[in-house]
Amino acid sequence: MIVLARGATPDDAEAIARIYNEGIADRGATFETRLRTAADIRGWFDGRHPIVVVEESGDVLAFAATSEYRPRQCYAGVAEFAVYVARSARRRGAGRLALEALIHASAEAGFWKLVSRIFVENHASIALCRALGFRVVGTYEKHGHLDGVWRDVVIVERLLP
Numbered sequence: 001m002i003v004l005a006r007g008a009t010p011d012d013a014e015a016i017a018r019i020y021n022e023g024i025a026d027r028g029a030t031f032e033t034r035l036r037t038a039a040d041i042r043g044w045f046d047g048r049h050p051i052v053v054v055e056e057s058g059d060v061l062a063f064a065a066t067s068e069y070r071p072r073q074c075y076a077g078v079a080e081f082a083v084y085v086a087r088s089a090r091r092r093g094a095g096r097l098a099l100e101a102l103i104h105a106s107a108e109a110g111f112w113k114l115v116s117r118i119f120v121e122n123h124a125s126i127a128l129c130r131a132l133g134f135r136v137v138g139t140y141e142k143h144g145h146l147d148g149v150w151r152d153v154v155i156v157e158r159l160l161p
Contacts, residue, residue, distance in 0.1 A: 003094070005101035008051040008063060013041035015060035016053065023084045028122055030082070031144040031151070049079055050105035054094045061086050062094035064102035069115060077112040083125070095125075099132055107160040114160065117143065117153035126154055134158040 008016065021035045044051060049066040066079035081102060085095045106114055118125045120139060130136070137155040144151055 061089035
């Protein structure tokens with residue numbers, strides 16, 4: 001078994017959609033409720049924001065992606081990020097490998113900061129971010145409504161070299 005992280009391509013869109021849809025269905029990592037198609041994911045490839053996948057023997061186990069933080073020019077070097085791991089691969093280090101690769105790819109792409117929001121109950125993701133040098137900035141209370149319940153999120157950031 002060879003596990004490696006690499007830059008994602010639009011050919012990975014189907015696998016990324018499958019993993020993201022597991023995260024949407026689990027209701028533990030995103031406010032999103034609409035399942036995504038491979039066509040939706042292909043739209044993420046804008047030539048500016050890095051996306052990485054972790055694969056084992058050719059099968060995609062996890063992905064990490066950046067997206068625009070805010071449209072104002074002053075924030076051009078700040079990217080939002082997300083990390084998702086296939087249910088079958090969780091707790092095996094794939095998320096860590098994906099986020100490490102994304103940090104590197106983001107710095108190479110000229111970003112100076114990564115930010116995200118994580119459900120306060122998602123202790124594993126918060127711990128992963130802390131282990132990789134992210135700091136908890138604070139908590140947004142009642143940040144979004146999911147399935148009729150208000151959810152709080154922890155804000156994390158990491159400055160890039």
